[in-house]
Amino acid sequence: MRPTIEWVVLPAAMVSAPCATHAVQYLSVAAAQQAMFPGATLTPADRRLTDAEHKAIETASGVRGRGRQRDLKLWRVEGGGWFIVDEVIGKHEFITYALGLNADGSVKHIEVMDYRENYGAQVRDEKWRNQFRGKSHGANLKLNDDIRNISGATLSCRHLTDGVKRLLATYEIVLKH
Amino acid sequence: MKSCSNTEVRRCRPLLGTFVEITATGLDEGQIGRAIEAGFDAIERVQRLMSAHDPSSELSQVNEEAFLRPVKVSHETFEVLKRGISLARESAGAFDFTIAPLLARWGLLPAHLRRSGNGDWRNVQMLAHRRVRFTKPLAIDLGGIAKGFAVDEAIERLRRCGVSSALVNAGGDLRAFGPKSFIIRLRHPIQQRLLTRTLRLRDAALATSSPCFTESRLRRCPISHLINPLDGSAVTGGISVTVRAPECWLADALTKVVLTQPILATQLLAKHTSEALVFTV
Numbered sequence: 127m128r129p130t131i132e133w134v135v136l137p138a139a140m141v142s143a144p145c146a147t148h149a150v151q152y153l154s155v156a157a158a159q160q161a162m163f164p165g166a167t168l169t170p171a172d173r174r175l176t177d178a179e180h181k182a183i184e185t186a187s188g189v190r191g192r193g194r195q196r197d198l199k200l201w202r203v204e205g206g207g208w209f210i211v212d213e214v215i216g217k218h219e220f221i222t223y224a225l226g227l228n229a230d231g232s233v234k235h236i237e238v239m240d241y242r243e244n245y246g247a248q249v250r251d252e253k254w255r256n257q258f259r260g261k262s263h264g265a266n267l268k269l270n271d272d273i274r275n276i277s278g279a280t281l282s283c284r285h286l287t288d289g290v291k292r293l294l295a296t297y298e299i300v301l302k303h
Numbered sequence: 304m305k306s307c308s309n310t311e312v313r314r315c316r317p318l319l320g321t322f323v324e325i326t327a328t329g330l331d332e333g334q335i336g337r338a339i340e341a342g343f344d345a346i347e348r349v350q351r352l353m354s355a356h357d358p359s360s361e362l363s364q365v366n367e368e369a370f371l372r373p374v375k376v377s378h379e380t381f382e383v384l385k386r387g388i389s390l391a392r393e394s395a396g397a398f399d400f401t402i403a404p405l406l407a408r409w410g411l412l413p414a415h416l417r418r419s420g421n422g423d424w425r426n427v428q429m430l431a432h433r434r435v436r437f438t439k440p441l442a443i444d445l446g447g448i449a450k451g452f453a454v455d456e457a458i459e460r461l462r463r464c465g466v467s468s469a470l471v472n473a474g475g476d477l478r479a480f481g482p483k484s485f486i487i488r489l490r491h492p493i494q495q496r497l498l499t500r501t502l503r504l505r506d507a508a509l510a511t512s513s514p515c516f517t518e519s520r521l522r523r524c525p526i527s528h529l530i531n532p533l534d535g536s537a538v539t540g541g542i543s544v545t546v547r548a549p550e551c552w553l554a555d556a557l558t559k560v561v562l563t564q565p566i567l568a569t570q571l572l573a574k575h576t577s578e579a580l581v582f583t584v
Contacts, residue, residue: 130573130577131561131565131568131569131572131578132578132581133581133583134580134581134582135584136492136499136582150313152314152315153314223317237315237316238314238315238316238317241315275470275472275477275485275487275488276475276487276488276490276498277472277487277490277510277545278475278511278543281322282320282321283320286317287317290317
């Protein structure tokens with residue numbers, strides 16, 4: 127019988143094999159619009175924030191906006207509401223997401239559209255065995271093939287939460303009136 | 304009857320302080336979309352009920368008032384508290400959700416959760432009609448169990464909606480449902496960009512806990528969000544624990560027992576048909 131705990135010593139500094147990208151597209155713009163505002167007509171209303179607006183948004187939200195975030199990818203929803211596509215770059219991830227706002231500016235919906243992360247491969251975990259009892263062998267999988275489901279210490283979604291704060295301030299300052 | 308559609312739908316939302324991803328197959332696309340929506344709703348509900356950060360959550364009301372009078376709670380919160388207490392008993396306190404005051408003192412939870420005194424899980428009473436009472440001043444943080452529970456709730460909704468296979472991954476705490484075997488990769492505990500192992504998961508849950516995720520905190524100061532409840536010390540260092548269990552709340556909670564009491568954990572894991580993979584760096 128195998129023990130219920132297996133101990134593995136990992137090298138603190140592993141040599142990183144060529145990087146693989148974990149990229150998932152969850153929703154296209156059209157699909158995200160349809161998911162948030164089913165059946166509604168959305169009219170593109172892209173605009174570039176002025177210096178003054180950009181600054182006011184940073185002050186109001188307490189979140190710094192990067193240069194490219196001055197170009198708002200924006201749609202006006204028939205009958206009230208907004209649909210905004212934004213992206214955030216955090217420590218480990220590159221994320222495109224959509225924010226749906228109700229007519230009163232409250233959050234209706236947040237959907238992650240694209241998620242990208244770069245990984246190196248493990249190369250020196252010598253005791254590579256497929257550990258968990260009764261599971262078939264997985265070691266021959268190529269890293270590039272399919273990095274879809276990852277477990278590990280929790281990744282924070284703070285960058286996205288900050289992005290939403292910035293967009294809510296954008297609504298107050300630019301879109302509300 | 305279920306249709307045999309192979310359409311797979313994946314959605315991701317920021318919830319529970321992390322990215323929650325739901326993957327499902329086995330219905331037509333519209334039905335899967337609605338099933339996934341129901342799954343996210345279940346997670347949002349757990350977040351609303353059990354967040355210690357949110358002053359309007361049910362848990363906050365319990366923390367605020369349960370020492371003064373019994374507080375009636377939802378089925379879900381009652382269930383999580385019951386399971387937490389039972390695991391605290393089985394682990395002789397190595398799992399203890401009353402560590403909130405310590406986390407608050409370290410600035411990892413809001414300051415109003417600080418308490419003086421030595422109350423622990425034994426001072427949480429579960430009464431008739433889903434009421435909870437504290438017999439000493441204390442505060443509960445469900446961070447070590449509620450995320451896993453939320454994953455279980457989502458899986459249950461998806462199952463009831465008729466999907467044939469599903470995976471719910473809440474930032475690394477995940478559960479697979481159905482005949483499909485999912486490939487899971489484990490992250491290196493320190494070098495987050497490196498993946499260390501590959502495993503397959505079918506109809507089971509997986510959770511990982513590691514104090515070394517926050518690198519700056521690890522280097523500069525010996526505190527972490529993981530605490531040994533038996534002596535109030537922080538679990539720090541290059542260690543990461545992954546537990547496979549039948550349900551995600553259990554996997555989530557057992558990682559904490561393995562981190563602090565590995566010898567005791569061996570028996571507990573066996574009892575719950577679970578197993579652990581411990582990485583040390």
